Amino acid sequence: MIKLQNVEKVYRTSSIETLALNNINIDVKKGEFVSIMGPSGCGKSTLLNIIGLLDAPSKGQIEIDGSPVKRYTDKHLAELRNRKLGFIFQSFHLINDLSVIDNVEIPLLYRNSSAKERRELAQEALEKVGLSNRMKHFPKQLSGGQKQRVAIARAIVGKPEIILADEPTGNLDSAMGNEILGILQKLNTDGATIVMVTHDEAMAKKTDRLIRLFDGTQVS
């Protein structure tokens, strides 16, 4: 489903060159729930960004569903993110000026779906995360856990095959964290392939497979 071969990421400034990722090789199978672990600054988020086509590798190749993504243009990459990928971020990244349902609808805005269809799918996604009673609320009116559930609804509304979660429980207490992990596990059971970045060993152990990074290098 997701294949990374010899991926390298180098950040360059005028005076310094930093190797953020070095020779990463990952193969995530369809329906797997994989977690990426490592200490702060080891390149976990950079790797997730590259898997999610939010950033380009300096070297190496990424394949999604067997197609190398190097060939894609901005428009094609946008379409691929829209159709195949759903993102969950540690700091939620909800748009405070939009209501919960409008936030959830965002991925559908970039498809040819009608307003009615968008609304129905967004309601359905919010029901799945147990927030159908908060549709008209604004992000500022929600707790951290509720915000993350809205973010999950947004990630799944377009029914993507892959969900990429960057420390989805990082800003939540353990009870809320477990609840969010429970939702992700349910989504995985329903068929979604999930890659989750975490620094929480206990969370990571609940996933199918663990990839460990240290100083930008894959250690397991």
Add this chain to the structure above:
Amino acid sequence: MLTNYIKIAWKVLLRHPFYTFITLFGITLTLTVLMVVTSFLDHLFGPHYPEVKRGRSLYIATVIQTDSASTTMSSGPASFDFLTKYAKSLKSAERVAIMSNFSFSNAYANGKRIKLNTKYTDVDFWSVADFEFLEGKPYDETNVRNADHVAVITDALREQYFGNDAAPVVGKTIDIENINFRVIGVVKGSPPTRLYTYSDVYFPYTAPKSNYQEKGMRGRFVAIVVAKSAAERKDVQAEFDSHVARIPKAEYSEDKRFNMLIVKADTYFDHFINMFTRSDKDRVALYGIVGLVLLMIMGLPAVNLVNVNVSRILERASEIGVRKAFGAPSKALLWQFIIENVFITFIGGAFALLLTLVVIHFINSSGWIAYADLTINLPVFAISILVCLVFGLLSGVLPAFRMSRLKIAEALKV
């Protein structure tokens, strides 16, 4: 999608009221200036009282006699004789009116001097120009034939000369330059910006001192030719050109000083532009200067708005990152920010429209231009909308382009 963009734009406006005030203030002020200018241009060139047929009219106002090297030139209004021969005879025209260019006289009321603009016209003048008669009627062919000392005056002159006791003045006499004229009609005056119909008093062209009998090409008269439709003006122009082309050189050469005669039946706008330009090159330069001035009026505030927009959009980096992550192509984001900016510009445009109404009401009632009738009519409104759109695009495209190019990973770090 559009609703989503507009919702965001509205929320962003409410987020920082002070910034919003500054932004809208700048937009409103700029657009007000442009809307007032548009309204004034419409006042100058549009079909307004009493020249409501301007949309299908042609103006013959300048006769140029020159030699092929343009070393000698004589130009000015035409003679009555010239216009009778070559304009009145136009078969393709619906009607042709001849009137004198502006001239001045004095009248005395109760020992006080009244400075007057006077105009000598034919009878068709009253059909070509749609004056509103407050009293009486225009002079007719009999008055012209008999060279009757009759006059049509404006309501302003009526008030100045006869006082404002509201009694009818038709039949009373008015002494202008020691000649008594019988007032035959009173019209609602027109603004002095309508050069060829504006006057305080109108006489038949056969009245004293009109000099209508002068021969030659040039004199003190102009003609307004009304075509049956705007499109048929081309036929009238062609017919007039052929009339002029057939004039024997001997008639205008004036002892071989001139070998070219240039007389055009132009639309009012072309005629106005031709007063300042003699060649296509001059015209391009004039349009260039006007374009540059307009661009400066719009461009400088737009640059300012670009800066405000860039700093305002920067605080939305996370939103840009999210939208891109969930599949928004750069083009969609570019459009989103342009639409938002155009939306904000239109809010400023609505305020500007209200402010323009106040400003033009002030201009109309200030007496700065007598009988000023600046309006926001459909063409002015349409141009104002266009100006809003251009301003919105001008100030929105650059920030939108910059933001749409933002790298997703970078945007999400903010």
